[in-house]
Amino acid sequence: MEQQQRKGLRLVLFPLPFQGHINPLLELATILHSKGFSITLIHINFNSPNPSNHPHFTFHSISHGLSETEATTSDAISLITLLNIKCVEPFRECLASLISNALDEPIACLISDAMFHFSRAVAENFKLPRLVIRTTSATSFGVFPAFPLLLEKGYLPIQDSRLEELVVEFPPLKVKDLPVIKMRDQEKFYELISRVVSETKASSGLIWNTFEELEQPALDSLTKKLSIPMFPIGPFHKYNLAYSSSSLLAEDQSSISWLNTQPPVSVIYVSFGSLAVLSEAEFLEIAWGLANSEQPFLWVVRPGLVHGSEWLEPLPNGFIENLGGRGHIVKWAPQQQVLAHLAVGAFWTHSGWNSTMECICEGVPMICRPSFIDQKVNAKFVSHVWNVGVQLEDEILERGEIERMITKLMKEKEGEEIRCRVSKLKDMALSCLKQGGSSYKYLDSLVNHIQSLGHSNL
Numbered sequence: 001m002e003q004q005q006r007k008g009l010r011l012v013l014f015p016l017p018f019q020g021h022i023n024p025l026l027e028l029a030t031i032l033h034s035k036g037f038s039i040t041l042i043h044i045n046f047n048s049p050n051p052s053n054h055p056h057f058t059f060h061s062i063s064h065g066l067s068e069t070e071a072t073t074s075d076a077i078s079l080i081t082l083l084n085i086k087c088v089e090p091f092r093e094c095l096a097s098l099i100s101n102a103l104d105e106p107i108a109c110l111i112s113d114a115m116f117h118f119s120r121a122v123a124e125n126f127k128l129p130r131l132v133i134r135t136t137s138a139t140s141f142g143v144f145p146a147f148p149l150l151l152e153k154g155y156l157p158i159q160d161s162r163l164e165e166l167v168v169e170f171p172p173l174k175v176k177d178l179p180v181i182k183m184r185d186q187e188k189f190y191e192l193i194s195r196v197v198s199e200t201k202a203s204s205g206l207i208w209n210t211f212e213e214l215e216q217p218a219l220d221s222l223t224k225k226l227s228i229p230m231f232p233i234g235p236f237h238k239y240n241l242a243y244s245s246s247s248l249l250a251e252d253q254s255s256i257s258w259l260n261t262q263p264p265v266s267v268i269y270v271s272f273g274s275l276a277v278l279s280e281a282e283f284l285e286i287a288w289g290l291a292n293s294e295q296p297f298l299w300v301v302r303p304g305l306v307h308g309s310e311w312l313e314p315l316p317n318g319f320i321e322n323l324g325g326r327g328h329i330v331k332w333a334p335q336q337q338v339l340a341h342l343a344v345g346a347f348w349t350h351s352g353w354n355s356t357m358e359c360i361c362e363g364v365p366m367i368c369r370p371s372f373i374d375q376k377v378n379a380k381f382v383s384h385v386w387n388v389g390v391q392l393e394d395e396i397l398e399r400g401e402i403e404r405m406i407t408k409l410m411k412e413k414e415g416e417e418i419r420c421r422v423s424k425l426k427d428m429a430l431s432c433l434k435q436g437g438s439s440y441k442y443l444d445s446l447v448n449h450i451q452s453l454g455h456s457n458l
Ligand code: UDX
Pocket: 018, 019, 020, 021, 023, 135, 136, 137, 247, 271, 272, 273, 274, 275, 276, 300, 331, 332, 333, 334, 335, 336, 351, 352, 353, 354, 355, 356, 358, 374, 375
């Protein structure tokens, strides 16, 4: 009955066009659809999701307006900055047409990726309430509002001489763990973050793919700083719903058939997400570290992962054959299924937030090697606060150290203790979704919040 009352309210969702943002947004769409809302997605014609995988949703594609050079840059920050300028008009036009055609089914609100800060002004123009979704951890986002202070105190921009210094405002983060990215024009990054923070503060609420028990201090502090309602309703992918894949690359199912041939809790699953890039030297150290560890491994080598290479060319001749079936390399894996497989004993990850949540939910220990921004904070919290993984901290990747970390996690007492802790965290994550659990309650309050926004908007 509750669901029927909600029929007639539509939500418009607006994802940032990157894999790590599309996945949680489509999972959120599935959750809200299960609560009786109709779903429309406005997406940019760049890394577009496949509408035929999501027949219950309506999709509208808008032009990104980028030149070919702009669209093929590997500099994600410049790309996001440009999209926030070039998408304003196409987004405004699309929203105007949706609003004018939505007579039978009013639009309750817009749910925008927080990185699309321009959507605040557009939505406000139409007097449309706007919620945002932030796809990272609350803990890493919690550092962003303090950037002016961190700049004033000289922690930022990061100087090599201060890398090991504790940031007293954010223990246990050291200067090297701060959520920044190396780029030529650092000002551009600070400017983007400052806009994202101020336009998030101006939203009607913030949705998180996390659970309160994991990130309570960061959530409390953000509630105070931003003065908006927070809805930590994660882990998104563990609601008992029929999710469809939103992978932009084809998922190689041989990952699962290969895992089926491996002993329980033996395989190191290795993946660095959708954006990270490795140098050829790093790639080779990883390959030899994995080979020398003598543990079986499943390794996702995304085309383009290795700077200057198409795929596996840097590997020495005969590398794979000499493993005797102990290693399996794919371009993209069905990651959630992989992590849930009994054969997987550890995940070597770049500490992207989706990967971290997916891993916690399967009770798998992590080896963390973050690349940039939020990943650095996630890795520190995984290894030093939640204690469910270890971090490869040295700037230079070295095969001997990789082998030592794998042995520590797979064969030593410390690894056993970590496995025990992550298994408890998994139980905690899953119980949040049950009736009376924190995420269950926050989802109820999110639904009520959206309804009240929708009605005040009629
Ligand atoms: C980056 C950030 O680091 C992340 O924290 C932020 O929230 C989004 O942008 P990304 O590099 O894509 O994300 O990593 P991650 O957040 O871990 O997301 C990757 C997604 O791709 C996960 O949902 C994972 O399951 C999926 N994936 C990855 C696959 O399905 N197959 C693979 O082979 C690898």
